[in-house]
Amino acid sequence: MNGEMEILEKVKKAFGEKAETAPKWERQSEIKVPLELLHPLLGYLRAQGFGHLAMISCVDWIEEGEFELVYHLWSYEKRLHLLVKTRIDRENPTVETIIPIFRIAETYERELHEMFGIDFPGNPNLTPLFLEDWDGSPPMRRDFDTRKYVEEKYGMIDLTKELWKREEPVLEGENGED
Amino acid sequence: MERIEHFEYFIGPQHPGVTGNMSYHLWARGDEIVKIVSSVGYLHRGFEKLMEYRFWIQNVPMVPRICVPEPDVNEILYAMGVERLAGLEVPERAQYIRVLVLELARLSAYLFYFAGVAGALGLYTIPQWAIGDRDYILDLFEELTGGRVYHIFITPGGVRRDLPPGFKEKVRKVLKHLKDRLSDYDRLYFDNALFIKRTKGVAVMTKEYALEMGVTGPNLRATGFRYDVRRGDPYLVYPKLEFDIPVTGGGDNYSRVMQRRLEFEESIRIIEQVLDMMPEGPVITKLPNPFRWKIEKNDVYVRVESSKGEFGYYVVSDGSEKPRRIHVRGPSYTHGIQVAQEMAVGLRIADVPVFLFSMDVCPPDIER
Amino acid sequence: MVILEFFLVLIGITALGLLYGGIARKWSARIQRRYGPPFYQNFLDVFKLLGKKNTKSHGVMFALGPVIAFTGIILSLFFLPLGNSRPLLSFEGDIFVLFYLLVIAPLGMALGAGEAANPNATIGIARGLTLMLGYELIFFLSAIAVMVKFNTASLWKIVEIQGTFPKWNLFPFFLSAFAGLIALQGMMGEKPFDLIVAPHEIASGPMVEYNGKYLGLLQLYHAIAIVVETGLFVNVFLGGGSILTFILKTFFVFMLAVTIDNIMPRFRIGQAVKFYWKYPLIISLLGILVVFIWR
Amino acid sequence: MTFWVIASYFLGGIVAYVLARPSRKIGAFVALLFSIYPLYALIPALDGGFYLRFTVIPYYLHLSFRLTLLGWFFALIAATLYSLSLFSAYSEKRDSFFLLSSMFSAGGLMGVFLAADYLTLFIFFEIMAFFSAFTFIREHRRSALKYIIYSLVGSYAFLAALLVINRSTGSLEITPLSGFGGSVPAVMSLFILAFWVKSAVMPFHPWAPSAYADSPHSYTPFFSGALSKSGVYGLVLAFFYIFAGFFKSHHAFGYIFAWIGALTALFAGIYALLQDDAKKLLAYSSISQLGYVAFGLGLGTSLSITGSLFVALGHAVFESLLFFVIAAVYIRTGTTMLTEMGGLIKKMPISFIALLFGIIAAAGIPPTVGFPGKWMLYEAVLEKGYPLLAGAIFAASITAFLYCYRLIYSIFLGPLKKEFRDVREAPFPALVPLLLLLIPLLFFGLFPGYVVDVTDSILREFGYLGVPHTPAKLLSGLGTFNGLAVGITMGAAFVIAFLVHAVFSRSRKVSELNNYTAGEVAEGVSMHYVADFYKFIERELHGFLKLRVEALFNWIAEGIGGLGEVLRRVYAGDIQAYLVYLILFLGFLFTLYRGVLRW
Amino acid sequence: MGLFRWSQSRSLWMMHFCTGCGAVEMPPTMTSRYDMERFGIIPMATPRQADILLITGYLTVKTLKRVVRSYEQMADPKYVIGFGSCTINGGMYWDSYNTVKQLDLYIPVDLYIAGCMPRPDSIIDAFVKLREMIAKGEANGWKRYRENLEWYRTNQAKVFNVEKWSAIEP
Known part of the structure; x- marks a missing residue:
C-alpha cells in the first residue's frame, strides 16, 4: 500500500486541491480531476512510470447530464492501477485528443466517438470503427433505446404470422421428423 | 498516363488467412506490403448495451459469448467484478476450481493457436493433431460444466457445481497425454527447419514499441519484457501457486510461437499443483433474490491474464439492479488494429497471415 | 485403331490420376489421425463440378485457359511410354519436346487466370513461373546426365536400355535421381513447394475465379499431370517392366511425394527458388560429374 | 536487275523524302512501293545468281556485288521485314526525314548482304549503321549516339582487319584465307568484333536495349529483326568461309564462343524479366535469342549451324511480330510502359491473338517456328556431349516463359484501365504485318524441312554436309523431329479438350467487378498486379545483378x-x-x- | 441426371467463412475427431468453388452485406445452413441493434441446426440430412432465391439503409 500513498501525495502536491485522490481497491486508486487539468495530469503520470493505457471508458450519467471519462493507467514497476476520471458535458462533448501522450489512444477515442458521439479534435482517424452506414444516434448513449430501434428496423419476430407463402412446409411436416 | 504503382487485395472477412471475422485491406507492390488498413465490426453485437438492459445474474450466460476461443476468461472477470462491487466472499475451493477451469481453457486456446499458425504456414498435419488433442480438454469441460465451449460455470459467488467423482484422475490422464504429445509436436513442428526458416526474424517487435502500443500477454513476453498479470496484479489463488514466467525475447513470429509453447508447459504444472492443493468445502455462496439484488454505486477495473493478453472489465454499478456500464477491454483491441497496421508494412504477402495468426488476433474481443 | 487405343489410354490415365488423388487423401488423413474420404472421392468431385450450372466466366481467354491446359497434358500423354508399351508418338529427342509440352498446360492455365483480373491469381502464376525457373532446370540437368551417358534423347530408348529391376538408372545415377526427386516435388506442387495454390496467403491462387465446369477441367488436368510427371521420372530413372509395374512405381513415387507433403510447411517463394539453386543444383551437377568420370 | 535491288531503296528514299513533305501518307505509300520491288526481284534471283562490278570513282572506288545463297537468305528476311515495317509506319504517319533514313538504312543492309568485296561490305556497313541511327537521333540523342559509338568501334576494328588482309592477299575479294600469316587469331577477332557488336551478343550489347527501346516503334521490328542479322551474316562468313581453316582446327575458340552465346541467352533472359518497359523487355529477349544463334555458331557442327540459322529466321519472325504488336498498342494507347497498361484483350482482340502466338513462338513451344531451331541446338549439344551447355541453354529458355507471360499479362490481361475505356482495335495498316507474320510462324513450325533445304545448300557451299530431312521431318544424327505430327496431335488434343468443355452447361460472362475480393466491393480497387512483377527473383539475384x-x-x-x-x-x-x-x-x-x- | 445429383450430394465443398461464434466448432468438425471429410466436405477458400455456405450463429449487418455478396458469387446449386437460434429469431441477441433477426428474409436457408453453438456431431447430422435433401432434390433454396430475387433485394436494402441495393454490379 505504501507505493500507492506516495504517488497520491505526489499528485496532490503537484495539482493541488482540484485533484481529489482516493485509494479504491487493492493496487487500484482513483483520481478525479476537472477537464482542463486532464492532459497535464496524464503527461505527469506518464512520466512517473504509468506507461500502459489499458483503455478509456465512458460512463453516461444521464441524470446529471454528464459523461464520465475514465482513463485506465497501469504502471508495470509500481504495480498500481489508476482510474483518472473527469466529467464532460453531455450535450456537445469534446475532449482534446491524447495521442501525443499515448499513441494507442487513437483506437480508443475512435470507439468513443462512434459509440457516444464524443468529438476528439486532433485525432486524425475518427472514421467509423464497428458500425457501417449507421443511421441512428450513437448507440451506447442511455437515451438510445435499442429495443425500439430493433422493432422499427428488423420488426419484432412474430413467428405465428406467415411471412410469405412458401411452396413446401419448412420445419414441421414429413421431413422435419427426427 | 497514370502509372500503376501498387495493387490492392483483401484478406477479408471471407478468407482462410484471417483469424476470425475481420478484414484487412492491403496495398502491395510486387510481393511487399506497402500499406494495410484493418476494418473490424463484423461481430459487433453491442454486448455492453445489452448488458445494461439485463439484471446482474442475467448477464452471466451472456458474458462468455464475447470471446469464442477462451470464454472462461469473461466469466471469471464478470464474476470477480460483481463480487468486488457486491462484497461477496468466494469460498477457497471455488477459487481453486476457478483456476483449474481457467488454466484448462488456456491450454485449449494455446492448442487452437498452434493449429492456426501451422495452418497459415501450410503444415496441415499440426491443426489436425492440435485440435484433436484440444477435444480431450473439451470433453473434460463437458463433463464438468455440461457445455463444450460455453461453460457458464463460473458465476458471481463461486462455481455452479463441485467436481464430479473421478474428475481429478481424468484431468491427470489428459495432462499426461498432452505432455507426451509435446515431444511429437516438437519434432514435427517447433524444431522443423522450414518452420524456423519461415518465422525467424519476421515481423520483429521491440520491447519499447510493444510497451508503447499497449501490447500485452504472450506477445509482450515474446519481446523480452517479463510481466504476467497472474504475478503483477494477482487474483484468485495464483500467489499461492509457484510457477515461473518464461520469456523468449526475440519479438519475431518464431519467439511468439515458442513463447506459447513454454507457457503450455507452465499451465500443465499449475493444473497439477491445483489438483493436489485443492481443499474441501462449499463451492458457492448464496446469492440474494436476483430481481431485487441491488449493488450500491461503485466502479472497479478487474484484469486477468488470458491466452491472448490482458483482458479487463470496467464494471460500474449505480445502485440499481442492472449494471450502469460494463466496458470490456479485449487484448486484441490493440494487437488487431493499430499494431497490425504498423507492423505488417514491409512484410511479404506470404507472411501477413502468419503474422496475424502469431499475434493471435481474436476479432470478437475487439468489437464485442 | 490408334485413335481407339489413345482414348483408352486417356481414360485409363485420368481414372488412374483420380484414383491416386483419392488414395493420397486417404493416406494423408491416416497421417493426420483420421479416416478421410472414400478413395473414389475425386471422381465424385469432378462429376459434381461438371454438373454445376451457370458457371461464371470472365471472357474467351478465361474459358479457353482450362481447355489449353487440358490440351497440353493430353499432348504429353502421346509421348509418355507406359511401362514397356511404346508411346504413340516416339521419336528421337522427344524428351526435349516433352519438356516444352509440359509447359503448355501451366501457360494455358496462367493465361486463363490472368483474364480473371484478380491479384491473387496473378501472384499465384508469378510464383508458379518463378518456381519453374527452379525445378525445370534441376530436372533437365538430372535427365541430361542420363541422356549424355546413353547418348540418346529418346525417352523410349532410355526405357529400353534400362530393362528390368537390377539395371534401373536409379543406382548408377543415384545423385541425379535424388535431385530429380526434389525437382518432382516442386513440379507437382506438393508442399514445401505448394506456393501456387497457397489458400491462406492468396486464396487458392490461379483457381480463385474458376468455378463449375472449368474447375472440373482443371481437376482432370491435375489428375493426368500427376501420372505424367511421376511417369516421366519413372521412365528416366526406374524404367522397364510391364504396365502394372509402371503403375506401382508411379504410385510409390507419388505416395513418397504426398508423405513429404504432409510433414512440411510452405517455403516463401524467394526461399524456394534459392533452395533450388543451392543444394539440388549442386547434387545434379555432381551427378553429371559422375557421368563424365565414369564414362 | 540486281542493281535495282539496292538502288531502289536509295532512290525510293529520296522520292519519299520529297513527296512526304506535302503529305506524309503519300510519302509512306510511295516508300512502301519502292520497298516491294526488291522483294519481288530477289525471290527468282536464286537460280540466276549475278556478279556485278560497278565503278563509282575510276581507278579508286569499285563496288562489286555477288549473290551468295547466305546473302540471299538474309536479304529476303530483311526485305520482307522492311516492307512490313513500312506498313506499320504508314499508320504511324512518320515524317519525311524518318522515311529517308530508314530507306537508306535498308539499302545499306541489302548492300551488306550482297557485297562481293570487303570494301563494299565496309561502305554499306557504315551506311546502314549511320542511317539507322538517324531514324531516332532527333528524339533520343543519347541512345543514338551510344549506338553510333559502339558500331564505330566495331567498324574501325573491321577496317583494320580489312587493311591487314588486303596487305597480305593483295585483293579485296571475300575469299577463304588459307595458310595466312602467323597472326590469324588477332585478325579474326578484329574482323569479328564489328559483327559481334552488331549482333548485340553479350559483352558488347549495352547499346541494344536503349537503341531498340528508343527507336521509332514501327522501325524497331526491322531494327532488331533484320539489322542484327547483318551481325550474324558477318559471323557466319568469318567462321565458316573466311577463317574456316583456323576455326575448324581450333575447337577451343568455338567452345568459348558457344559459352558466350549460352550465357548471353541466360543473362539477357534474366534482365528481360525485370524490365518495366515493354520495348526494353523485348530488346533483352531479342539479345537472348541472338545468344542462341551465337551458341549454335560456336558449336560448329552442321546440325548446330542449321539450328542457329533456323533460330535466326525464327527470331526475325516472332521478335518482329512482338514489336509490331507493341507498335499497334502504342498507336492506340500512347505508351509502351507495362505498368501503364492492362486489360486490352477486351478492346484489341486481334493484337492479343498475334501477341499470344508471338510469345508461344518466343517460348519455343512445338508447333511454332521457335521450336525446331532449339530442338536442333539441343540435339547438336547432345551429340557433342556438353551437358552444362545444354543446362544453360534450357535455363535461358525457361526465362523466356517468364518474361513472355509478364508481357502478355501486363498489356492484355488483368482489369481494363479507365483510360482505355474507349480504345478501338489498331488501324488496319498496323494489323497487316501481324497477320502476315503469323503465316510463316506456323508454317515453318509445322514444315521445318523447307527452311532446312535452303540452309543445307548454304552449308554445302561452306563444305559441311547438310541435315538429312523431308519437308515435315528433321532427321538429326540421333533421330527425327516430326513437326507436322506434333501439330496434328496438338490439334486433335485441342478438339478433345474443347469437346469436354462444350458438352457441359453454358457459362455466362460476368462483369469485371464480379470478382473474389473476400466479400468486399471491387469498385475503385486497383487489382492489376503489374509493378515489380518478379520482385522476389530480383531480391534473390540482387548481388549478381549489380555487376x-x-x-x-x-x-x-x-x-x-x-x-x-x-x-x-x-x-x-x-x-x-x-x-x-x-x-x-x-x-x-x-x-x-x-x-x-x-x- | 441422377449421377450428377448423387455426386452433388456426396461431394459438398464448404466455403471458409466464419460469420459468427459457431465457427469455433468448425475446426473440431473438420479435424481428426469428427472429420467431416469422410462425407466429402472440405473447406474451400473462395465462394466460386463452394457449394455450402454455413451461417454459424448471429449475423451482423456488416457481415450480412459480405455474406450476400459471397452467396451470389457461388455457382448454383448452392445450399445454406443456419446454425443455432440466432439465425431463426435473433436468439440471445434479439434486442441487439446490429444483428439481423431472421436470416431467411435475406438469403434462402435450406437447413437449421439447433443449439447455441451446435456441437460437431449435430453439425455432421445436419450434413447427412442435407445429403438426403439434395438426393431427394428438396434442397432448392437457390431456386427460391433466383425466383423472387426482388423480394430478397428489398429486404436487404431495408437493412442496409439504402433504397436500392445490388450485391455486385453497383
Whole structure:
C-alpha cells in the first residue's frame, strides 16, 4: 500500500486541491480531476512510470447530464492501477485528443466517438470503427433505446404470422421428423 | 498516363488467412506490403448495451459469448467484478476450481493457436493433431460444466457445481497425454527447419514499441519484457501457486510461437499443483433474490491474464439492479488494429497471415 | 485403331490420376489421425463440378485457359511410354519436346487466370513461373546426365536400355535421381513447394475465379499431370517392366511425394527458388560429374 | 536487275523524302512501293545468281556485288521485314526525314548482304549503321549516339582487319584465307568484333536495349529483326568461309564462343524479366535469342549451324511480330510502359491473338517456328556431349516463359484501365504485318524441312554436309523431329479438350467487378498486379545483378572523357603553344627516324 | 441426371467463412475427431468453388452485406445452413441493434441446426440430412432465391439503409 500513498501525495502536491485522490481497491486508486487539468495530469503520470493505457471508458450519467471519462493507467514497476476520471458535458462533448501522450489512444477515442458521439479534435482517424452506414444516434448513449430501434428496423419476430407463402412446409411436416 | 504503382487485395472477412471475422485491406507492390488498413465490426453485437438492459445474474450466460476461443476468461472477470462491487466472499475451493477451469481453457486456446499458425504456414498435419488433442480438454469441460465451449460455470459467488467423482484422475490422464504429445509436436513442428526458416526474424517487435502500443500477454513476453498479470496484479489463488514466467525475447513470429509453447508447459504444472492443493468445502455462496439484488454505486477495473493478453472489465454499478456500464477491454483491441497496421508494412504477402495468426488476433474481443 | 487405343489410354490415365488423388487423401488423413474420404472421392468431385450450372466466366481467354491446359497434358500423354508399351508418338529427342509440352498446360492455365483480373491469381502464376525457373532446370540437368551417358534423347530408348529391376538408372545415377526427386516435388506442387495454390496467403491462387465446369477441367488436368510427371521420372530413372509395374512405381513415387507433403510447411517463394539453386543444383551437377568420370 | 535491288531503296528514299513533305501518307505509300520491288526481284534471283562490278570513282572506288545463297537468305528476311515495317509506319504517319533514313538504312543492309568485296561490305556497313541511327537521333540523342559509338568501334576494328588482309592477299575479294600469316587469331577477332557488336551478343550489347527501346516503334521490328542479322551474316562468313581453316582446327575458340552465346541467352533472359518497359523487355529477349544463334555458331557442327540459322529466321519472325504488336498498342494507347497498361484483350482482340502466338513462338513451344531451331541446338549439344551447355541453354529458355507471360499479362490481361475505356482495335495498316507474320510462324513450325533445304545448300557451299530431312521431318544424327505430327496431335488434343468443355452447361460472362475480393466491393480497387512483377527473383539475384558490363564501358567512357579533358587543355588556342608543340613533334620524329633505322 | 445429383450430394465443398461464434466448432468438425471429410466436405477458400455456405450463429449487418455478396458469387446449386437460434429469431441477441433477426428474409436457408453453438456431431447430422435433401432434390433454396430475387433485394436494402441495393454490379 505504501507505493500507492506516495504517488497520491505526489499528485496532490503537484495539482493541488482540484485533484481529489482516493485509494479504491487493492493496487487500484482513483483520481478525479476537472477537464482542463486532464492532459497535464496524464503527461505527469506518464512520466512517473504509468506507461500502459489499458483503455478509456465512458460512463453516461444521464441524470446529471454528464459523461464520465475514465482513463485506465497501469504502471508495470509500481504495480498500481489508476482510474483518472473527469466529467464532460453531455450535450456537445469534446475532449482534446491524447495521442501525443499515448499513441494507442487513437483506437480508443475512435470507439468513443462512434459509440457516444464524443468529438476528439486532433485525432486524425475518427472514421467509423464497428458500425457501417449507421443511421441512428450513437448507440451506447442511455437515451438510445435499442429495443425500439430493433422493432422499427428488423420488426419484432412474430413467428405465428406467415411471412410469405412458401411452396413446401419448412420445419414441421414429413421431413422435419427426427 | 497514370502509372500503376501498387495493387490492392483483401484478406477479408471471407478468407482462410484471417483469424476470425475481420478484414484487412492491403496495398502491395510486387510481393511487399506497402500499406494495410484493418476494418473490424463484423461481430459487433453491442454486448455492453445489452448488458445494461439485463439484471446482474442475467448477464452471466451472456458474458462468455464475447470471446469464442477462451470464454472462461469473461466469466471469471464478470464474476470477480460483481463480487468486488457486491462484497461477496468466494469460498477457497471455488477459487481453486476457478483456476483449474481457467488454466484448462488456456491450454485449449494455446492448442487452437498452434493449429492456426501451422495452418497459415501450410503444415496441415499440426491443426489436425492440435485440435484433436484440444477435444480431450473439451470433453473434460463437458463433463464438468455440461457445455463444450460455453461453460457458464463460473458465476458471481463461486462455481455452479463441485467436481464430479473421478474428475481429478481424468484431468491427470489428459495432462499426461498432452505432455507426451509435446515431444511429437516438437519434432514435427517447433524444431522443423522450414518452420524456423519461415518465422525467424519476421515481423520483429521491440520491447519499447510493444510497451508503447499497449501490447500485452504472450506477445509482450515474446519481446523480452517479463510481466504476467497472474504475478503483477494477482487474483484468485495464483500467489499461492509457484510457477515461473518464461520469456523468449526475440519479438519475431518464431519467439511468439515458442513463447506459447513454454507457457503450455507452465499451465500443465499449475493444473497439477491445483489438483493436489485443492481443499474441501462449499463451492458457492448464496446469492440474494436476483430481481431485487441491488449493488450500491461503485466502479472497479478487474484484469486477468488470458491466452491472448490482458483482458479487463470496467464494471460500474449505480445502485440499481442492472449494471450502469460494463466496458470490456479485449487484448486484441490493440494487437488487431493499430499494431497490425504498423507492423505488417514491409512484410511479404506470404507472411501477413502468419503474422496475424502469431499475434493471435481474436476479432470478437475487439468489437464485442 | 490408334485413335481407339489413345482414348483408352486417356481414360485409363485420368481414372488412374483420380484414383491416386483419392488414395493420397486417404493416406494423408491416416497421417493426420483420421479416416478421410472414400478413395473414389475425386471422381465424385469432378462429376459434381461438371454438373454445376451457370458457371461464371470472365471472357474467351478465361474459358479457353482450362481447355489449353487440358490440351497440353493430353499432348504429353502421346509421348509418355507406359511401362514397356511404346508411346504413340516416339521419336528421337522427344524428351526435349516433352519438356516444352509440359509447359503448355501451366501457360494455358496462367493465361486463363490472368483474364480473371484478380491479384491473387496473378501472384499465384508469378510464383508458379518463378518456381519453374527452379525445378525445370534441376530436372533437365538430372535427365541430361542420363541422356549424355546413353547418348540418346529418346525417352523410349532410355526405357529400353534400362530393362528390368537390377539395371534401373536409379543406382548408377543415384545423385541425379535424388535431385530429380526434389525437382518432382516442386513440379507437382506438393508442399514445401505448394506456393501456387497457397489458400491462406492468396486464396487458392490461379483457381480463385474458376468455378463449375472449368474447375472440373482443371481437376482432370491435375489428375493426368500427376501420372505424367511421376511417369516421366519413372521412365528416366526406374524404367522397364510391364504396365502394372509402371503403375506401382508411379504410385510409390507419388505416395513418397504426398508423405513429404504432409510433414512440411510452405517455403516463401524467394526461399524456394534459392533452395533450388543451392543444394539440388549442386547434387545434379555432381551427378553429371559422375557421368563424365565414369564414362 | 540486281542493281535495282539496292538502288531502289536509295532512290525510293529520296522520292519519299520529297513527296512526304506535302503529305506524309503519300510519302509512306510511295516508300512502301519502292520497298516491294526488291522483294519481288530477289525471290527468282536464286537460280540466276549475278556478279556485278560497278565503278563509282575510276581507278579508286569499285563496288562489286555477288549473290551468295547466305546473302540471299538474309536479304529476303530483311526485305520482307522492311516492307512490313513500312506498313506499320504508314499508320504511324512518320515524317519525311524518318522515311529517308530508314530507306537508306535498308539499302545499306541489302548492300551488306550482297557485297562481293570487303570494301563494299565496309561502305554499306557504315551506311546502314549511320542511317539507322538517324531514324531516332532527333528524339533520343543519347541512345543514338551510344549506338553510333559502339558500331564505330566495331567498324574501325573491321577496317583494320580489312587493311591487314588486303596487305597480305593483295585483293579485296571475300575469299577463304588459307595458310595466312602467323597472326590469324588477332585478325579474326578484329574482323569479328564489328559483327559481334552488331549482333548485340553479350559483352558488347549495352547499346541494344536503349537503341531498340528508343527507336521509332514501327522501325524497331526491322531494327532488331533484320539489322542484327547483318551481325550474324558477318559471323557466319568469318567462321565458316573466311577463317574456316583456323576455326575448324581450333575447337577451343568455338567452345568459348558457344559459352558466350549460352550465357548471353541466360543473362539477357534474366534482365528481360525485370524490365518495366515493354520495348526494353523485348530488346533483352531479342539479345537472348541472338545468344542462341551465337551458341549454335560456336558449336560448329552442321546440325548446330542449321539450328542457329533456323533460330535466326525464327527470331526475325516472332521478335518482329512482338514489336509490331507493341507498335499497334502504342498507336492506340500512347505508351509502351507495362505498368501503364492492362486489360486490352477486351478492346484489341486481334493484337492479343498475334501477341499470344508471338510469345508461344518466343517460348519455343512445338508447333511454332521457335521450336525446331532449339530442338536442333539441343540435339547438336547432345551429340557433342556438353551437358552444362545444354543446362544453360534450357535455363535461358525457361526465362523466356517468364518474361513472355509478364508481357502478355501486363498489356492484355488483368482489369481494363479507365483510360482505355474507349480504345478501338489498331488501324488496319498496323494489323497487316501481324497477320502476315503469323503465316510463316506456323508454317515453318509445322514444315521445318523447307527452311532446312535452303540452309543445307548454304552449308554445302561452306563444305559441311547438310541435315538429312523431308519437308515435315528433321532427321538429326540421333533421330527425327516430326513437326507436322506434333501439330496434328496438338490439334486433335485441342478438339478433345474443347469437346469436354462444350458438352457441359453454358457459362455466362460476368462483369469485371464480379470478382473474389473476400466479400468486399471491387469498385475503385486497383487489382492489376503489374509493378515489380518478379520482385522476389530480383531480391534473390540482387548481388549478381549489380555487376553489369555497362559499368565497365561507362568506366572506359569516363577514362576517355578524362583524356579529352587533358587534350582540351593542350589545344588552348594560342598560336605560340602550337608552334612549341610543332617543334617538339618534329624533334621527336627526327630522333625516331635516326634511332630506329640504325637498329 | 441422377449421377450428377448423387455426386452433388456426396461431394459438398464448404466455403471458409466464419460469420459468427459457431465457427469455433468448425475446426473440431473438420479435424481428426469428427472429420467431416469422410462425407466429402472440405473447406474451400473462395465462394466460386463452394457449394455450402454455413451461417454459424448471429449475423451482423456488416457481415450480412459480405455474406450476400459471397452467396451470389457461388455457382448454383448452392445450399445454406443456419446454425443455432440466432439465425431463426435473433436468439440471445434479439434486442441487439446490429444483428439481423431472421436470416431467411435475406438469403434462402435450406437447413437449421439447433443449439447455441451446435456441437460437431449435430453439425455432421445436419450434413447427412442435407445429403438426403439434395438426393431427394428438396434442397432448392437457390431456386427460391433466383425466383423472387426482388423480394430478397428489398429486404436487404431495408437493412442496409439504402433504397436500392445490388450485391455486385453497383
